């Protein structure tokens with residue numbers, strides 16, 4: 001596929017539209033999206049706007065596993081046209097973590113969920129063991145490898161599914177709200193690992209989330225979806241200051257960004273660029289807080 | 304009279320040869336409380352919830368649910384008083400359309416059709432589900448399915464509602480819709496327990512927070528004290544403070560000043576802008 005600047009174009013969605021069988025409305029319309037090698041793209045949008053549907057289309061489940069649906073436009077993934085390529089071929093390049101973890105389980109043992117894909121690739125036994133250990137450390141499932149994937153907690157299920165995709169290190173990983181049931185620390189750690197394979201191995205990530213704080217830290221591109229259309233795409237720094245836009249589609253900004261906008265509205269002199277991260281907020285606010293609260297304290301002494 | 308709900312030295316394991324998942328859990332709950340139940344993955348929250356609603360039966364320790372009249376109810380009796388929205392929304396679907404799904408329990412109760420119609424239409428509007436009312440519940444987005452499950456419980460007006468991760472994978476405005484749908488019955492006297500990993504939702508809605516760690520209660524306190532006083536313990540229990548609380552704590556540390564009790568953005572703004 002064509003190259004833009006340095007980076008190779010891996011996914012191109014062109015005027016894509018989609019309609020489920022038996023429903024009246026188009027669920028996706030006029031979708032255009034370019035993803036380059038090494039990108040970390042976060043997709044944000046209100047519940048029911050079409051995020052999972054787009055993910056299914058990117059891995060070819062749509063249209064291949066759905067009869068009688070209607071399509072418009074084209075999706076290219078790694079030089080393949082999804083409509084014309086069998087799912088099994090696409091899935092060699094693209095790994096996906098579905099929103100419903102249970103839908104993805106195939107084995108009776110957690111360990112086999114991780115190992116299955118590796119065995120299919122004919123990797124040597126030692127290599128499989130090495131990857132199994134590495135992955136179960138990353139997603140924190142060392143204690144449940146012997147259990148049935150149907151007899152573990154909700155968050156443990158999500159960990160297993162993420163592990164099974166990470167083990168394969170595909171070129172592109174699509175994560176459909178993979179961390180929604182993880183505890184906050186587990187979520188931080190696993191996202192950090194995903195950020196790391198993105199940075200260090202150049203694995204391309206498409207990440208569906210509602211957490212703008214995470215999108216701000218991790219992505220070089222965010223795409224906002226509303227009722228089946230992308231209404232905005234760009235670098236987090238371009239997109240996040242537009243608070244109205246987020247409000248309209250029910251997405252919450254990082255709390256530090258909310259704080260910036262609120263303090264600015266109240267007339268405080270702040271950085272020119274809104275905070276996206278805790279560190280940025282801390283750096284800019286330290287002096288302000290110090291002098292403000294000193295005022296407050298000395299006022300208190302007057303009374 | 305004894306507490307509404309009393310849990311004492313409660314233990315549970317899924318099978319004889321397995322380890323205990325709950326290891327001596329203790330707490331009491333009064334009617335009208337709004338409680339967040341939190342804790343690391345696998346800490347036993349769902350298991351505990353299933354015991355409280357009577358889906359699982361414990362063999363060790365005490366669990367009592369006391370009726371308004373002061374009677375300790377049997378497992379069969381208490382099930383009628385409690386509504387649970389399970390973590391996995393697919394487990395709960397019984398009917399072929401969203402409307403029928405939400406109406407199901409009311410029909411079982413023998414309520415008249417016109418009345419059912421009003422109640423169901425009202426909640427579908429509130430939960431932003433009216434446009435999909437004729438759809439099969441399986442043909443919905445995950446967040447929509449979760450809201451259908453919640454709606455079908457809320458309409459039954461149970462005395463206790465337990466929601467297992469009601470806002471997982473929901474955007475902020477849908478989360479607010481869902482939490483407000485719990486606030487309403489709570490204001491009318493219902494008791495609410497919600498299980499969550501969403502720290503912001505805890506900070507905004509819970510009155511009291513119970514944190515489980517490896518099958519035991521590690522922290523049980525009101526929500527401000529939970530984030531402010533127990534701040535340093537949270538991380539070791541795989542929990543965190545909201546970003547805004549973390550910012551206030553860090554600024555207090557570097558400036559030596561004291562921003563007090565910041566759980567929301569507005570708490571911060573109010574102390575800085577006078």
Ligand SMILES: Nc1ncnc2c1ncn2[C@@H]1O[C@H](COP(=O)(O)OP(=O)(O)OP(=O)(O)O)[C@@H](O)[C@H]1O
Pocket residue numbers: 020021023027045046047048049050051052053054099435441442443444445446447472473
């Ligand atoms: N199999 C299906 N048949 C018909 N309509 C469907 C089907 N699956 C989803 N839909 C509808 O398509 C729209 C988009 O659904 P999708 O699952 O893509 O949303 P989403 O953005 O992933 O939402 P969530 O955040 O709740 O997961 C929704 O209105 C949903 O009701």
Ligand SMILES: Nc1ncnc2c1ncn2[C@@H]1O[C@H](COP(=O)(O)OP(=O)(O)OP(=O)(O)O)[C@@H](O)[C@H]1O
Pocket residue numbers: 144150151152153154155156181183317318324342343344345346347348349350351390
């Ligand atoms: N059906 C089952 N059979 C055997 N063990 C189970 C079963 N369900 C859960 N467990 C185990 O019991 C422990 C507690 O699980 P539980 O579902 O109560 O955790 P949880 O606190 O709800 O976690 P999460 O935040 O991930 O939902 C976990 O270690 C889990 O592996």
Ligand SMILES: [Mg+2]
Pocket residue numbers: 051052053099176444445446
């Ligand atoms: Mg979805």
Ligand SMILES: [Mg+2]
Pocket residue numbers: 153154155348349350390467
């Ligand atoms: Mg659970």
